[in-house]
Amino acid sequence: MGLVMGTFSLQSKQVSYHKDKADDDLEMTMVCHRPEGLDQLEAQTNFSKRELQVLYRGFKNECPSGVVNEDTFKQIYSQFFPHGDASTYAHYLFNAFDTGHTGSIKFEDFVTALSILLRGSVTEKLQWTFNLYDINRDGYINKEEMTDIVRAIYDMMGKYTYPALKNDAPKQHVDAFFQKMDKNRDGVVTLDEFILSCQEDENIMRSLQLFENVI
Amino acid sequence: MAAGVAAWLPFARAAAIGWMPVANLPMPVAPAEKNKRQDELIILNVSGRRFQTWRNTLDRYPDTLLGSSEKEFFYNEETKEYFFDRDPDVFRSVLNFYRTGKLHYPRYECISSYDEELAFFGIVPEIIGDCCYEEYKDRKRENAERLMDDQEDNKDAKLPNMTFRETMWRAFENPHTSTMALVFYYVTGFFIAVSVITNVVETVPCGSAPNQKEVPCGERYTVAFFCMDTACVMIFTVEYLMRLFAAPSRYRFMRSVMSIIDVVAILPYYIGLVMTDNEDVSGAFVTLRVFRVFRIFKFSRHSQGLRILGYTLKSCASELGFLLFSLTMAIIIFATVMFYAEKGSSSSKFTSIPASFWYTIVTMTTLGYGDMVPKTIAGKIFGSICSLSGVLVIALPVPVIVSNFSRIYHQNQRADKRRAQKVQKARLARIRISKTGSSNAFLHSKRNGLFNEALELTQLPYKMNLSDQGSTEDEKRLSKSTSLLESQHHHLLHCLEKTTNHEFVDEQYYQQSYLEGGLQNYPSRSPSLSSQDGVTGTCCTRRTKKHHTPLPNASAPAHMQPLTHTHTHPQGLQELSTIHIQPLSTSRSSLNMRVDEPAPLNCQSSQITTAIISIPTPPVTTPEGDARLPAGPAHQNVVKVSAL
Numbered sequence: 001m002g003l004v005m006g007t008f009s010l011q012s013k014q015v016s017y018h019k020d021k022a023d024d025d026l027e028m029t030m031v032c033h034r035p036e037g038l039d040q041l042e043a044q045t046n047f048s049k050r051e052l053q054v055l056y057r058g059f060k061n062e063c064p065s066g067v068v069n070e071d072t073f074k075q076i077y078s079q080f081f082p083h084g085d086a087s088t089y090a091h092y093l094f095n096a097f098d099t100g101h102t103g104s105i106k107f108e109d110f111v112t113a114l115s116i117l118l119r120g121s122v123t124e125k126l127q128w129t130f131n132l133y134d135i136n137r138d139g140y141i142n143k144e145e146m147t148d149i150v151r152a153i154y155d156m157m158g159k160y161t162y163p164a165l166k167n168d169a170p171k172q173h174v175d176a177f178f179q180k181m182d183k184n185r186d187g188v189v190t191l192d193e194f195i196l197s198c199q200e201d202e203n204i205m206r207s208l209q210l211f212e213n214v215i
Numbered sequence: 216m217a218a219g220v221a222a223w224l225p226f227a228r229a230a231a232i233g234w235m236p237v238a239n240l241p242m243p244v245a246p247a248e249k250n251k252r253q254d255e256l257i258i259l260n261v262s263g264r265r266f267q268t269w270r271n272t273l274d275r276y277p278d279t280l281l282g283s284s285e286k287e288f289f290y291n292e293e294t295k296e297y298f299f300d301r302d303p304d305v306f307r308s309v310l311n312f313y314r315t316g317k318l319h320y321p322r323y324e325c326i327s328s329y330d331e332e333l334a335f336f337g338i339v340p341e342i343i344g345d346c347c348y349e350e351y352k353d354r355k356r357e358n359a360e361r362l363m364d365d366q367e368d369n370k371d372a373k374l375p376n377m378t379f380r381e382t383m384w385r386a387f388e389n390p391h392t393s394t395m396a397l398v399f400y401y402v403t404g405f406f407i408a409v410s411v412i413t414n415v416v417e418t419v420p421c422g423s424a425p426n427q428k429e430v431p432c433g434e435r436y437t438v439a440f441f442c443m444d445t446a447c448v449m450i451f452t453v454e455y456l457m458r459l460f461a462a463p464s465r466y467r468f469m470r471s472v473m474s475i476i477d478v479v480a481i482l483p484y485y486i487g488l489v490m491t492d493n494e495d496v497s498g499a500f501v502t503l504r505v506f507r508v509f510r511i512f513k514f515s516r517h518s519q520g521l522r523i524l525g526y527t528l529k530s531c532a533s534e535l536g537f538l539l540f541s542l543t544m545a546i547i548i549f550a551t552v553m554f555y556a557e558k559g560s561s562s563s564k565f566t567s568i569p570a571s572f573w574y575t576i577v578t579m580t581t582l583g584y585g586d587m588v589p590k591t592i593a594g595k596i597f598g599s600i601c602s603l604s605g606v607l608v609i610a611l612p613v614p615v616i617v618s619n620f621s622r623i624y625h626q627n628q629r630a631d632k633r634r635a636q637k638v639q640k641a642r643l644a645r646i647r648i649s650k651t652g653s654s655n656a657f658l659h660s661k662r663n664g665l666f667n668e669a670l671e672l673t674q675l676p677y678k679m680n681l682s683d684q685g686s687t688e689d690e691k692r693l694s695k696s697t698s699l700l701e702s703q704h705h706h707l708l709h710c711l712e713k714t715t716n717h718e719f720v721d722e723q724y725y726q727q728s729y730l731e732g733g734l735q736n737y738p739s740r741s742p743s744l745s746s747q748d749g750v751t752g753t754c755c756t757r758r759t760k761k762h763h764t765p766l767p768n769a770s771a772p773a774h775m776q777p778l779t780h781t782h783t784h785p786q787g788l789q790e791l792s793t794i795h796i797q798p799l800s801t802s803r804s805s806l807n808m809r810v811d812e813p814a815p816l817n818c819q820s821s822q823i824t825t826a827i828i829s830i831p832t833p834p835v836t837t838p839e840g841d842a843r844l845p846a847g848p849a850h851q852n853v854v855k856v857s858a859l
């Protein structure tokens with residue numbers, strides 16, 4: 001009989017183990033972060049006070065703790081692309097936003113990046129984009145990095161596309177990109193080459209102005 | 216998109232700048248915000264209680280009353296507020312839904328009043344959050360059962376044209392429908408009782424002749440009992456055959472438990488008739504008589520409680536199994552211990568371990584017959600431990616079984632597990648539909664977005680021919696058809712398409728084109744479009760006169776998809792290469808709902824209707840290109856015209 005009771009008590013111990021784990025998770029999310037004052041942010045970015053207010057309300061609603069970690073970020077971004085898998089691209093985006101490499105995005109990082117993207121000069125925007133593509137932050141974009149980025153973008157399309165996605169579509173895209181950008185044909189694209197090539201391309205210039213009035 | 220996530224749309228659009236250098240195609244024009252309102256507070260007056268919220272908060276769900284223009288019907292000009300003559304307590308939950316994206320069901324609220332409020336405000340109950348969904352479903356089910364019970368009294372109304380067979384079956388199943396059925400019910404019940412009593416009395420010793428030993432009544436009045444038995448079996452056989460005849464599905468009837476009991480009850484008699492007085496099988500025959508006692512189970516047709524008990528035992532199978540298993544373990548352990556403890560003593564009844572089983576069972580169930588008792592001290596100690604633990608082991612699963620019984624009894628033995636599964640399946644199906652619905656919303660609204668864009672493209676060169684009034688009128692109408700949020704989201708998806716040079720299509724279309732292996736020519740099913748050059752259009756620009764037919768708030772029937780390899784026109788306008796008309800699934804902008812919540816696919820979107828746009832005068836291909844207008848009526852079929 002004691003054996004019977006013993007086996008049952010063993011089972012109950014396992015249950016409580018899982019519960020403890022959940023408690024730990026709860027504790028971690030209690031970390032809270034408050035941004036600097038509204039005036040400072042207004043000075044640092046190109047947004048007006050009202051715009052910052054609207055942005056913060058949306059930010060705080062989704063992330064009450066004041067910081068976004070990578071999982072939440074991926075989740076939020078994936079909701080805009082229900083067809084495909086946006087997690088890889090969201091990962092690269094997260095790294096681009098998280099300039100301090102802290103593993104989480106605070107409101108200041110968020111608003112600084114948005115300020116560049118929406119209100120910055122062409123050079124700043126291109127610099128930010130270069131940073132996004134340069135995954136290992138070594139100052140050069142090589143073919144592997146670019147292939148990763150392009151593949152991540154294609155992943156967002158999902159499976160049901162017209163025409164049907166072929167396996168080498170990203171590769172072709174990357175080759176075309178390098179054809180255009182790599183001026184000295186050394187296999188990597190530097191920041192200057194990038195900015196120069198983009199400024200030569202009318203389409204790109206025009207599309208950079210596309211999101212001027214997003215806020 | 217969930218509530219708060221809608222606020223992140225600007226971020227997602229800004230991040231789209233990351234795609235720009237990679238794209239080879241020019242990007243579509245962004246939807247312009249016509250009258251950009253600053254976010255303002257609006258007051259909602261619900262039966263005197265005032266709620267205030269941002270306008271943007273309500274705009275998150277454009278397919279509800281508060282999020283759409285329907286609320287304008289409730290606008291009070293003098294007080295500058297929206298007045299609703301509804302319950303303010305329930306409205307709290309409704310408004311919180313907009314704020315947090317989660318709909319909660321308050322426990323104190325009546326289920327039908329809550330449902331009514333949700334229906335009024337255009338919110339589908341399926342999106343109730345998981346925290347409250349179980350409660351909501353339980354209450355709803357109880358309510359439905361109560362309604363059904365009320366209706367069941369009317370259910371027995373006889374249907375107009377029932378065949379004789381159906382009438383008989385109904386009579387068998389519901390005895391109180393007609394007097395004949397009632398009579399039959401009572402007669403069979405009587406004979407079941409008679410048969411059972413006969414079987415019992417048969418074995419009673421009946422008085423005897425002085426010099427003989429006592430004989431049971433069965434052997435003394437053999438003939439009488441035989442006649443009684445025959446009569447009962449006759450009745451049961453007739454009844455069984457009648458049920459078999461009347462059953463709607465004979466095969467299913469023969470497999471059912473009750474029919475098996477019937478068969479087992481009457482079979483021994485017939486077998487007895489067949490093999491008479493054969494010494495070898497008489498032993499087996501006697502055993503078969505035992506099965507006559509199964510007649511008592513026929514009573515379960517007459518008693519609902521018996522059926523519930525049977526159902527309870529079936530549903531508590533796992534608890535019963537656990538009880539049995541733990542008992543077996545304990546019995547084996549204690550029997551072994553007792554055997555070895557009592558081995559030493561002489562004249563011990565514990566001759567083997569299986570012999571000790573009997574002692575263990577009798578002790579654990581606290582029966583204590585006393586036919587086997589331990590004599591050694593060790594045996595007595597272990598015996599007492601055995602009896603104490605017996606109480607525990609048996610007491611443990613019993614409350615579970617009892618509570619199960621009461622639950623089933625109170626719910627009148629409805630198969631709620633089966634229904635819950637169906638509901639769960641339905642819910643999952645709705646979630647799946649909403650996921651495809653959100654992507655379909657984009658595919659469908661692609662036309663809207665592109666039509667919009669086409670209009671804007673046509674603005675510049677065509678300004679001399681168009682009256683400004685006409686164009687802005689049309690634009691206004693179109694912009695009303697989708698919310699700003701949605702159009703921005705669609706613009707974002709469209710940018711992605713341009714970046715990768717592939718289009719989003721829905722699953723059916725993908726399967727089709729995949730199977731067809733990439734057609735070059737597409738059959739044109741549109742009679743109007745056939746006014747173009749046969750099947751394939753031209754790749755030159757077409758000139759159409761812009762027709763001022765008032766466009767209803769409708770989707771554009773066709774949209775143009777410029778591809779890279781068409782030559783660009785000297786004036787920089789893009790070419791008509793393919794026209795795609797996708798089959799529609801009319802989902803109201805479910806894009807603004809959480810993707811993992813089922814979206815309201817309830818009704819046709821009032822904003823999106825398939826319109827017939829009259830075609831302008833036959834297209835004339837001219838070298839000087841002017842802007843084209845998408846033309847052609849909207850069809851439900853897939854119409855693909857390749858203009859390559």
